[in-house]
Amino acid sequence: MKKRIVLLSGIAPALAVAHPIKGAGDFYSGMLHPVLALEQVLPMIALGLLAGQQERRTAIRVLWLFPVALITGAVAGHGPKATSLSMAVELSLMVIIGILLAISRPLPRLLVSILAIVAGIVGGIPIASELTGDVEAYRFVVGAALTGLVVITWAIGLVRSLKRPWTQIAVRVAGSWVAAIGIMMLGLK
């Protein structure tokens, strides 16, 4: 029995990876797309945390602006130039959002909205390159947008549920980490 458990634990990770690649369907592949790439999921989480630090109306605005912008990016952003540009903008966003997270101050609603729109659009552009062949574009894009909504909702909820002072500090430290990663990766670009 013990041997079976060990063997199964070895096989399980391979299955977990294989599952989203084949047989998951376009909707579920779309859902997985944003969370399989660090460069996409990190700015998304950082944006959600930043929105969580802001007042309620600003957070709610980010909640719907981001998925809508992501769909726009996925529909409009075709071509290798757009993909390359989106990567550079995504890294710059990591730096900006990370620093704003570390500062942890109330921000103008317009600024946070612009960040959400830009993050959504550049997050959607890599999705556009996946929409080839027999992929049902609307299922894939809606799946990706739903993941965006879930991640942003989770991050906002996380920050707003943190009551102890040290947990708020942990979010600020996490912001400095995101900014640091962004700065170094920009160096590589």
Place this chain on the structure above:
Amino acid sequence: MVCFTAACAAESALAHTANGTATGLVSGLRHPISGLDHVLAMVAVGIWGAQLGRPAIWILPVAFPLVMSVGGMLGVRGVHLPGVEVGVAASAFALGLMVALAARPPLWIAAALVAAFAVFHGHAHGAELPHAAQPLAYGVGFVLATGLLHATGIGIGVLERWREGRRALRLAGVAIAVTGLYLLAGAMSSL
């Protein structure tokens, strides 16, 4: 034994299918903890922050990765920074000394000292970045490891609440400074 080997093999296969993301992350996580000088300096930053109290306890761990990334960027770009290893070893000595003396300089001086050393640590990590299987995952790994070492130092710094604990922290500072001095001598001799 066979089953265990099979389990390990599957994991490495997973790292491969994930386009090196797992490999990059693990390499990045390992880099800061693979060198004693890095570990001692990072833990000392956390302990010193705890000794200094608020707001230093969180300003130092926030300032460090931000400035470290600038050093990392120089390393990534291949910009030569003289005496990187000496700088890293000197950081273990100097920060250990600050902990040993329970030094309480103005916050900006503490932040500037930590930030100055962060450039050397960042350069040492960043120079490895272009060779990493997945640079972004490597970057995430080493920033995460650095932050967790700070957190370890802050955790140890909880001892600051008790009189005997404060003495223990200062003794730990002496140990870090002495080890740092030994590493510094080694780094200087290899120049």
